[in-house]
Amino acid sequence: xxxxxxxxxLGATLSPNGVNFALVxxxxxxxxxxxxxxxxxxxxxxxxxxxxxxxxxxxLLPSGRAGLVYGFRVHGPWAPHAGQRFNxxxxxxxxxxxxxxxxxxGSDLFLGHDPANPAQRNARDxxxxxxxGRVAAAGGxxxxxxxxxxxxxxxxxxxxxxxGQTRLHxxxxxxxxxxxxxxxxSVVLDxxxxxxxxxxxxxxxxxxxxxxxLLAMDLSNYWGYNTIGWFAPEARYWSGRAGTTPASEFxxxxxxxxxxxxxxxIDVVYNxxxxxxxxxxxxxxxxxxxxxxxxxRADDRALYANWTGCGNCLNLAEPRVLQLVMxxxxxxxxxxxxxxxxxxxxxxxxxxxxxxFDSRAPFFAAIAQDPxxxxxxxxxxxxxxxxxGYRLGEFPPGWLEWNDRYRxxxxxxxxxxxxxxxxxxxxxxxRFTASSAQFAHxxxxxxxxxxxxxxxxGFTLHDLLSYEERHNLxxxxxxxxxxxxxxxxxxxxxxPTDDPAVxxxxxxxxxxxIAALLLSQGTPMLLAGDELGxxxxxxxxxxxxxxxxxWLAWIGAHDPASEAARLSAFVARxxxxxxxxxxxxxxxxxxAQPPEGAPDIHWLRxxxxxxxxxxxxxxxxxxxxxxxxxxxAGAWLVLVNAGPAAVSFALPAGSWQWRLATDDPAPDAAAAxxxxxxxxxxxxxxxxxxxxx
Numbered sequence: 001x002x003x004x005x006x007x008x009x010l011g012a013t014l015s016p017n018g019v020n021f022a023l024v025x026x027x028x029x030x031x032x033x034x035x036x037x038x039x040x041x042x043x044x045x046x047x048x049x050x051x052x053x054x055x056x057x058x059x060l061l062p063s064g065r066a067g068l069v070y071g072f073r074v075h076g077p078w079a080p081h082a083g084q085r086f087n088x089x090x091x092x093x094x095x096x097x098x099x100x101x102x103x104x105x106g107s108d109l110f111l112g113h114d115p116a117n118p119a120q121r122n123a124r125d126x127x128x129x130x131x132x133g134r135v136a137a138a139g140g141x142x143x144x145x146x147x148x149x150x151x152x153x154x155x156x157x158x159x160x161x162x163x164g165q166t167r168l169h170x171x172x173x174x175x176x177x178x179x180x181x182x183x184x185x186s187v188v189l190d191x192x193x194x195x196x197x198x199x200x201x202x203x204x205x206x207x208x209x210x211x212x213x214l215l216a217m218d219l220s221n222y223w224g225y226n227t228i229g230w231f232a233p234e235a236r237y238w239s240g241r242a243g244t245t246p247a248s249e250f251x252x253x254x255x256x257x258x259x260x261x262x263x264x265x266i267d268v269v270y271n272x273x274x275x276x277x278x279x280x281x282x283x284x285x286x287x288x289x290x291x292x293x294x295x296x297r298a299d300d301r302a303l304y305a306n307w308t309g310c311g312n313c314l315n316l317a318e319p320r321v322l323q324l325v326m327x328x329x330x331x332x333x334x335x336x337x338x339x340x341x342x343x344x345x346x347x348x349x350x351x352x353x354x355x356x357f358d359s360r361a362p363f364f365a366a367i368a369q370d371p372x373x374x375x376x377x378x379x380x381x382x383x384x385x386x387x388x389g390y391r392l393g394e395f396p397p398g399w400l401e402w403n404d405r406y407r408x409x410x411x412x413x414x415x416x417x418x419x420x421x422x423x424x425x426x427x428x429x430x431r432f433t434a435s436s437a438q439f440a441h442x443x444x445x446x447x448x449x450x451x452x453x454x455x456x457x458g459f460t461l462h463d464l465l466s467y468e469e470r471h472n473l474x475x476x477x478x479x480x481x482x483x484x485x486x487x488x489x490x491x492x493x494x495x496p497t498d499d500p501a502v503x504x505x506x507x508x509x510x511x512x513x514i515a516a517l518l519l520s521q522g523t524p525m526l527l528a529g530d531e532l533g534x535x536x537x538x539x540x541x542x543x544x545x546x547x548x549x550x551w552l553a554w555i556g557a558h559d560p561a562s563e564a565a566r567l568s569a570f571v572a573r574x575x576x577x578x579x580x581x582x583x584x585x586x587x588x589x590x591x592a593q594p595p596e597g598a599p600d601i602h603w604l605r606x607x608x609x610x611x612x613x614x615x616x617x618x619x620x621x622x623x624x625x626x627x628x629x630x631x632x633a634g635a636w637l638v639l640v641n642a643g644p645a646a647v648s649f650a651l652p653a654g655s656w657q658w659r660l661a662t663d664d665p666a667p668d669a670a671a672a673x674x675x676x677x678x679x680x681x682x683x684x685x686x687x688x689x690x691x692x693x
Contacts, residue, residue: 002033004051005060010327011096011231012070012135019064019135023072023094024320025289026055027084030075033059034091040069040101040132043091055320066137069101070094071130074288078121080113083291083301085282087112087121090130093228093284095324097133098331099245100207100232104131104274104283106215112282131209131228131283136247143255146332146339147375150198150263152447152523153585156575157265158197159455160528161223162205162237167551171558178551179239180205180249184256191557192262195531195568196575199263199377201342203456205250206266206328207232209274209283214544217476222546223456224267225344226310228274228283230328233336247336254337265340265377266332270314270325271348271384277304277311285314293321295355305355307386308345316363317352325349326366326373333372340377342402345384347391357391364396374398379450393438399448400523403438406431406451410516411464411487413642414509414686417620421487426616428640429603432624434522436589445587449522453513454530457483459540461513461530464488465506466495471538474545482541495538507563508686511570511662512642515688518574519584519638531571532557532564577660577690581636583626600627608650621647621683635693641683648682656691663687 005020013020021033035045049059061068071093076086090112093100108115109126160183167178171187182188192200207229210220224234238246257264273293275286285293295305295313304312316322332338343349350361367373379400382392395401409431412423430437434446454461459470468490470482491505510533517524528534529552536542542550556562560569578584583599594600603611604623611622620643626636637656641647663684683689 002047002050002059002061005058007051007053007056007058010056010323011094011098012133014064014066014135014138018060018062019068020058020060021049021070022056022058023049023288024056024292025074027289027291028057028074028076028086031057032073032075032088033061034071034073034127036069036071036132038067038069041128043127046073064135066135068135069132070135071127071132072288080119080278080302081300083296085112085286085290087282087287089121089123089125090282090287091127091132092282092287093131094133095229095284095288096231096327097229098136098231098247099134100229100235101132101134102130104209104228104281105129106210106212110281110283112287118279136245143337145334145372146254146264146337147372148263148339148377149261152445153582153587154579155198155263155447155523156196157199157201157450157523157525158192158195158528159201159203159525161203161456161550163222163546164550164552165528168548169552169554176239179237180233180246180253181239181241184253189256189260191568193260195526195572196579197262197526199265200257201265201525202267204267204269205234205237206230206268207234209281211276212281219476219544220546221544222550223543225269225543226274227269230270230324231331251336258337263339263377264337265342265379266338267342267344268329269344270316270328271345272308272310272312272314275312277306278302280311292318295351307348307351307355307384307389309385313348313351315353316349316361319362322362322366325363326370329373330370333376338376340379342379342381344381346380346382346395347384347386347389351386355387357388357394359394359396368396368398393435397442397444400450401448402455403431403435403449403451403522405438406435406449406520406522407453408487410453410513413620414512414516415464415489416487417643421485424617425611425619425622429616429622432516432520433590433601434520440589446521446589447523447587450525451517451520451522452525452527453517454527455525456527457541459486459488460527460534460536461510462533462535463538463540465509466490466535467538468494469538470540472541474539474549475541475543482539486540505686508663510567512686512688514571515574515660515662518578519688519690521584521586526571528552531568533567573660581626581692583628583636597629599629601625602627604652606647606649608652623649625652637691637693639681639683639689639691641685641687644685646682646684648680650680652693654693656693658689658691660690661687662689
């Protein structure tokens with residue numbers, strides 16, 4: 001029997017008195033707690049939660065213990081056009097479940113509606129196959145909650161996929177490849193730390209359900225942007241080692257990252273759920289209280305607002321839905337050690353009941369006042385497909401934002417000269433100094449701009465220089481999916497080639513783009529595998545490719561003579577150079593008229609004269625001179641030649657030592673350039689050179 005227990009905390013909470021269950025379902029008529037055997041296949045007991053307080057159904061099971069497998073059946077009206085989709089024949093996953101049993105297989109047993117008549121309930125019981133929660137043991141971690149721990153100007157992000165990073169890594173034990181434990185292996189973290197990475201940004205690791213369409217094609221949502229369990233680490237990335245759980249293994253990964261002095265950020269999806277649209281499965285929220293959890297269309301509440309392109313949107317304008325998100329974030333920060341979050345399709349989180357984005361929405365206010373979450377690293381993907389969905393630069397102070405305009409400007413300058421999408425020097429300078437038009441307001445710093453050339457969504461760096469067109473047929477969508485506007489350049493040959501001239505040009509442009517990224521003001525983000533020359537064979541939307549397409553190939557990565565090792569060493573030298581030169585990672589905006597003796601930046605033509613208005617609209621070469629404060633006689637010079645021919649630059653007064661040249665990939669290139677130079681220097685085409693006075 002159940003005693004009334006408590007309406008808080010929500011979810012299944014273990015205590016010396018048993019397990020307390022609490023579920024938010026204010027529009028439900030009754031809630032049944034269903035208990036299963038350890039496999040989750042056989043229902044053993046069904047008990048009604050006895051108490052209902054302020055919209056929360058709750059009860060205490062005195063005999064409850066850790067490891068108990070459970071789910072809920074929620075009773076209420078079936079009235080889709082009124083927004084209500086209750087169906088007690090559906091066993092429902094607790095949205096607060098810390099560990100999840102089972103996997104959605106795409107069968108119509110998971111549908112809340114009759115597949116032959118969507119207006120009617122699906123009367124078949126799905127308890128044996130439904131997703132269920134497992135009561136977690138009390139957390140024993142004494143480690144401090146996660147928080148931002150890297151100075152803003154020193155942060156270098158590295159976006160990676162837990163499975164893809166180590167699935168083929170020869171230095172990781174076979175049983176650990178593709179897992180949290182595999183990512184925590186020293187050989188993996190050594191590589192990342194050697195590059196100079198400070199912050200690992202993991203693609204989604206919260207429990208997901210694959211779309212029925214993908215399952216029918218024997219594919220999966222590899223990227224993971226289809227969450228259904230916001231408290232549970234994805235069990236597919238768990239090694240299964242005895243004595244561990246997905247949660248304990250993830251926490252061990254966080255501890256291993258922290259032991260290196262690095263940060264751990266996770267990509268989170270609170271904008272939509274895996275239940276998709278009105279024809280999707282009923283796994284959890286839809287059956288618990290559909291009208292509470294989702295934005296429904298005003299003209300027909302059987303339909304969902306779809307500002308995500310994924311079929312539905314969570315309604316954070318509802319306090320209980322906001323509470324779910326905040327409780328989940330605190331769980332990952334406090335219990336699992338996460339230092340920050342990258343929010344997928346973040347404008348959805350700031351949309352009210354009217355659908356309008358507001359940077360002062362309840363979600364942003366709740367984050368700002370939270371004593372734990374306000375200290376974490378907060379990164380927005382600042383767009384969705386809703387009304388006014390592009391919000392770059394409009395998130396609150398303290399937030400960072402992915403800057404896709406930086407990406408397009410760099411590609412446009414280096415890869416598209418004379419073609420559609422070309423960028424000029426004015427755009428380049430604006431993005432190089434952190435996009436002040438978007439971010440220099442409300443006290444926001446240049447580091448608010450997350451600069452990137454490539455990310456998981458789109459071509460890898462290798463493919464950006466190898467393919468003019470996307471090659472996504474393996475995704476099963478007739479090559480219609482993915483970006484059509486890639487601003488890429490195949491250097492004359494589509495795909496792989498043995499032509500040494502084409503290979504050399506691709507290598508030269510790779511190094512120039514990486515240098516531009518790491519020398520720019522703002523927060524740089526590298527895509528995992530770009531330093532290894534990873535290719536997805538032209539697939540620029542490999543979201544459903546859990547195979548060698550996306551798994552990083554580490555062949556030659558530790559052979560100093562290999563291209564992968566040379567490119568990794570080049571990235572490491574650039575990051576070290578960035579650390580050495582504070583002016584290149586300044587956290588202050590460069591003033592138009594700096595005070596006497598203060599650091600300053602000068603934009604010069606190749607002839608050494610200051611850039612004039614007309615110069616910004618044409619040409620492909622300029623010099624950027626960073627003057628240090630008067631107390632420091634040093635200065636830094638960046639020479640940029642994105643054009644097709646060599647350019648002669650007149651050097652500013654002084655004796656200059658070359659620190660890096662992107663046209664020379666040799667590891668000892670910097671040493672060969674150490675002789676002081678003055679007067680003029682010729683910079684080859686598609687190249688950057690960096691010098692110190």
